[in-house]
Amino acid sequence: MSAAAEPVAREWQRxxxxxxxxxxxxxxxxxxxxxxxxxxVEVIPEFILDAPEQVADLxxxxxxxxxxxxxxxxxxxxxxxxxxATVGTVLGVLMALPFGxxxxxxxxxxxxxxxxxRLVLIATRSVNTLVFALFFVAVFGPGxxxxxxxxxxxxxxxxxxxxxxxxxxxxxxxxxxxxxxGAPGVSVISFGYWPQVVPAFWSLVLFRWDIxxxxxIVLGLVGAGGVxxxxxxxxxLFLWGRVAMVLIAILAVVVLAEVAVTYIRKxxx
Amino acid sequence: xxxxxxxxxxxAYVPGKPVLSGIxxxxxxxxxxxxxxxxxxxxxxxxxxINRLVEPSAGEIIFEGQxxxxxxxxxxxxxxxxxxxxxxxxNLVERLTVMENVLSGRLGxxxxxxxWLRRFPPEDVREAFALLDTVGLAAxxxxxxxxxSGGQRQRVGIARALMxxxxxxxxxxxxxxxDPKTSVEIMTLLRDLTAARGIPAIVNIHNVELAKRFAxxxxxxxxxxxxxxxxxxxxxxxxxxxxxxxxxxxxxLDGE
Numbered sequence: 001m002s003a004a005a006e007p008v009a010r011e012w013q014r015x016x017x018x019x020x021x022x023x024x025x026x027x028x029x030x031x032x033x034x035x036x037x038x039x040x041v042e043v044i045p046e047f048i049l050d051a052p053e054q055v056a057d058l059x060x061x062x063x064x065x066x067x068x069x070x071x072x073x074x075x076x077x078x079x080x081x082x083x084x085a086t087v088g089t090v091l092g093v094l095m096a097l098p099f100g101x102x103x104x105x106x107x108x109x110x111x112x113x114x115x116x117x118r119l120v121l122i123a124t125r126s127v128n129t130l131v132f133a134l135f136f137v138a139v140f141g142p143g144x145x146x147x148x149x150x151x152x153x154x155x156x157x158x159x160x161x162x163x164x165x166x167x168x169x170x171x172x173x174x175x176x177x178x179x180x181x182g183a184p185g186v187s188v189i190s191f192g193y194w195p196q197v198v199p200a201f202w203s204l205v206l207f208r209w210d211i212x213x214x215x216x217i218v219l220g221l222v223g224a225g226g227v228x229x230x231x232x233x234x235x236x237l238f239l240w241g242r243v244a245m246v247l248i249a250i251l252a253v254v255v256l257a258e259v260a261v262t263y264i265r266k267x268x269x
Numbered sequence: 270x271x272x273x274x275x276x277x278x279x280x281a282y283v284p285g286k287p288v289l290s291g292i293x294x295x296x297x298x299x300x301x302x303x304x305x306x307x308x309x310x311x312x313x314x315x316x317x318x319i320n321r322l323v324e325p326s327a328g329e330i331i332f333e334g335q336x337x338x339x340x341x342x343x344x345x346x347x348x349x350x351x352x353x354x355x356x357x358x359x360n361l362v363e364r365l366t367v368m369e370n371v372l373s374g375r376l377g378x379x380x381x382x383x384x385w386l387r388r389f390p391p392e393d394v395r396e397a398f399a400l401l402d403t404v405g406l407a408a409x410x411x412x413x414x415x416x417x418s419g420g421q422r423q424r425v426g427i428a429r430a431l432m433x434x435x436x437x438x439x440x441x442x443x444x445x446x447x448d449p450k451t452s453v454e455i456m457t458l459l460r461d462l463t464a465a466r467g468i469p470a471i472v473n474i475h476n477v478e479l480a481k482r483f484a485x486x487x488x489x490x491x492x493x494x495x496x497x498x499x500x501x502x503x504x505x506x507x508x509x510x511x512x513x514x515x516x517x518x519x520x521x522l523d524g525e
Contacts (some may be wrong), residue, residue: 173360177426180320180376181433182350190385191373197365 015092031257059241066241073230074242074249081226082253083142084219088151091210093205094119096156106175107167108191118161125157128216133224144177145223151212159208166200167193202268210261217250271295272469278328280314288314289493292328296437300485301460301470303501305477307513311493312473320352333436350377352417353430353461353468358443359422361429363415365398367406369423371397374432389459393432397433400428402460403463420451427458431466438463438470446477452476455482457508478510 014025102108102117132153136146175192183191220228227246234242273296280427281287288311296302304312317323318490319330321337330337337348353374361370376384383389389397401407404424409417423443431440440459444452456472460483463470471484474480480487481501488506489497497508 072435091411171363173356174362176357177360178362178373178376178431179375180322180349180352180354181429182346182348183373184346184376185380186381187376187379187384189368190381191365191376193364195362198364265413 010199018252034129042189061240062244064241065244066239067245069239069242069245070249073243074227074246077220077230078249078253080144081220081228082213082226084147084151085209085216085228087093088148088216089155089209089212091148093159093206094156096159096163097151099156099160100167103160103164104167106170106172107189121157121160121164123239124153125156125161129154130159131220132195133219137223141193142223142225144225147226150219150224151216153219154215155208155212158211159204162204165198166204170196176210193203199268203265206261206265210257212256213257214254217253272298272332275319275450275469276329276331277317278315278325278330280311280318280323280326281311284524285327287493289318289325291497292493294488294498296402296469297486299464299467299469301472301481302486302488303484304471304473304488304490305480305512306490308475310354310490312475312490313441315490316441316471316473318525319437319439320349321352325403325409332453346377352424353433353435353438355430355438355440355443356425357445359419359426359446360412361422361425366382366411366413367401368410371400371428371432374429378432397428398403398433400431403462404428408443419447420454423447423451423455424458427455427462431462432501433470435468436470436515440470440472442473442475444474444476475505493508 038198094224099117099120103114103121105111105114108114120138129150130211132150133146136149140149141144170193174196175188178192216226217228217231220230221232223229227250231243231246234240234246273294275292275294276370277288278292279287282288292315306312306314307494314323318325319337323341324416325338328338330419333351334349335344335348337345360371362373365373369387372387372389372393375389378387379393389498398407398410404427405418406421406424406428412431414422417425417431423439423446426443438459443459444455447455456479459470459472472480472484481504487497487499488495491512491514496511497504
């Protein structure tokens with residue numbers, strides 16, 4: 001080989017000198033950020049040392065869970081929460097679909113419309129469900145309606161965004177073929193785009209429903225109906241056995257929802 | 270009487286870099302016109318300018334007495350219903366059935382809500398079954414398109430295009446994704462079905478042998494312009510060298 005005539009320097013380093021300095025600066029910044037954050041949190045050492053004792057005490061008071069309270073109060077509230085999650089998801093889907101189509105650049109070839117739809121999706125997603133719930137409780141009073149609307153509005157951004165991404169990932173070939181056959185826009189959507197996004201659509205609806213089941217439980221804390229209200233009441237009245245029962249019921253429902261969604265998604269995809 | 274008259278057709282995707290420069294062609298009212306030429310020479314662009322999947326930069330395309338280039342959206346849509354198209358990658362909707370794909374050739378005529386409910390006119394359904402018989406896929410009518418082989422998919426593509434009852438058929442590299450035997454079958458189908466219906470066809474193809482065997486006329490393109498136009502028998506090796514650029518690779522044509 002001719003390379004032997006001119007030996008190349010065989011020193012090797014993973015990072016150049018500049019890169020090493022840059023990495024050092026990044027690490028230093030991270031450490032400084034952590035130190036600053038910890039200081040602003042104002043940790044009180046006594047409370048931390050005390051924590052295991054407090055937790056043990058709480059658990060002791062929670063035991064045994066108040067099973068009798070389940071049929072009396074918790075069951076109905078839990079069903080309410082599920083209804084809030086389900087109806088909220090359906091409403092959210094109905095409101096999200098138009099924005100999803102408008103936000104997809106290949107379906108809607110007008111950038112200003114894409115931009116407006118995206119703005120709506122970002123806005124609804126960035127406002128937390130609890131904030132929506134506070135707002136709707138103020139408008140409609142406490143109860144399931146406020147919770148349902150809060151779930152629906154917050155879901156728009158999530159569903160719409162993922163749906164528009166699924167639309168943008170569709171294969172353009174079949175669309176072109178339908179356009180070439182003189183199909184009107186609505187038929188291009190129903191025959192060309194829709195069949196391609198159906199699996200993604202159901203998958204993300206189920207996924208969102210799963211999230212909404214968990215969110216609907218918390219909503220009761222701000223008076224928006226469901227099992228969260230029972231939990232809030234029980235804690236205010238120091239009924240720790242009932243609190244434990246609510247927590248167990250919630251855990252069971254969340255696990256069941258997760259299992260159901262995983263099973264159905266596997267069947268669809 | 271020409272089925273399509275192309276006059277001074279030009280297309281530049283990037284200003285100043287024309288892909289097509291001043292194409293003028295008359296397509297006869299029947300038979301297959303094969304367009305041959307090296308990759309990137311504008312064959313596909315030419316065929317897509319005809320039904321305006323690609324917008325031409327200049328020139329006119331006269332079809333059925335109107336200039337396709339200047340049509341507005343609604344008029345273009347009704348003109349497109351008269352022009353069937355077959356694609357290299359078949360472009361079927363994979364998750365729909367074979368029958369739905371064939372019937373989608375009627376979408377230009379069926380109101381969207383009826384199409385959504387799959388309520389196509391009975392005579393369309395009858396014709397779709399007849400076409401599936403002709404292309405030998407009647408047994409697969411209810412299968413999903415993604416369950417078919419490449420050759421079968423292209424047969425569905427042809428059935429879909431003919432379902433439009435078109436006055437012109439465009440085929441953009443219809444055999445390029447297929448093996449040699451299937452390619453011959455597909456070209457035979459295209460020739461026989463268009464001949465039986467008296468539909469002229471414009472077929473982009475880079476296989477010169479297939480072009481010679483199936484076309485009534487061959488148009489050779491090079492660098493965005495027509496450099497040969499005539500009967501398959503009059504296409505000589507000298508012409509092929511002119512089309513494909515014979516310099517530098519001596520004997521690539523005769524060496525095979």
